[in-house]
Amino acid sequence: MITVVREPEGREQTFEHVHTVHKLLNKLGARPGAVLVIRGAELLTQDRRIEDGELIIVRKVRSSG
């Protein structure tokens, strides 16, 4: 199971059997250039693997106001 925090909302979600960033973005319905996918101090491109137990931040890129 991976844990995902959506920013800026701060909403937390968990996912089973999602092991690439590409799959995660599909589940979230997010376009790759519209969000940063953050693990620790690192940005993850679509092809990267993600593992059970990891915390991933998905941060919206668009600013408003």
Place this chain on the structure above:
Amino acid sequence: MKCRRCKEPAQVALPSHNTAFCPDCFFLFYLRQIERAVKDHAMLVPEDRVLVALSGGKDSLALMVALAELGYDVTGLHISLGIPGSSDEARRIVTEFCAQRGFALEIVDTPALGLAIPEVKARLRRPICAVCGKIKRHYFNLAAIEGGYSVLATGHNLDDETARLFANTIRWDPDYLAGQGPSLPAAGGFPRKVKPLYRLGEYENACFAFLKGLTYATTPCPYSQGASFTGHKALLETLELRSPGAKIAFYDGFLARGRPAFEARCAAASRPLVPCARCGAPTNESPCGVCRIRALLAETPDAV
């Protein structure tokens, strides 16, 4: 995915440029895009004293860091608007950012000048973002003139610029089309204005801000619905997805082949600028628009 330059694992994929980079190589790419913008549009010279408009968002903070890294003499300018929920956060973030990185900062507090945006919104029957934008531009100009800065830099990015161009184009607004561009020369008492991030999209700026460890404001302005051409940005995004590079081609093509025609048409009709009798800002008609709003708010404190 590997970095195109050094073959380390890539962290930033850029389909518009058909490439991907590791953080260090991405920083080089990012600074080169700015250098190219600066060179192509004669934005800055090494002697410039640059006033950088800092909203607290990722674009403006990234711009400040990048210009400093490129060796420019930069000072930040933050306009604090008195908007509940977002202005305090923005001000705190900008103040901490400048303190941590040793940047000089000027702050203009519009409520202290009789122009708290919620009050302006309550009193005027015009879309608040248009008025707010006018007020911000006014104080950017005044701060640049009063502080003796040669140029004012803003963090407008490729998405902002193409969305604005698209909006101006579907309305075929000749004045706006003549005046839009990443570099506006000093004229009639206004400082030169430049947008060094115009070749870089929101995604690139967000990546740069994150990888540089910048804390930026994310609380949206409560009045921001429909602001900054959200719908137009979404349309252009769809276009970019289908044909990567479409946005920069649209914008660069306009600068090279579209704008000259509108400039020629509008030059003849432009009215001369005069100094505002109240605040000294250059304006078509004295008193300037912002001084008229201030007077209105001061005279009719209870009117709705």
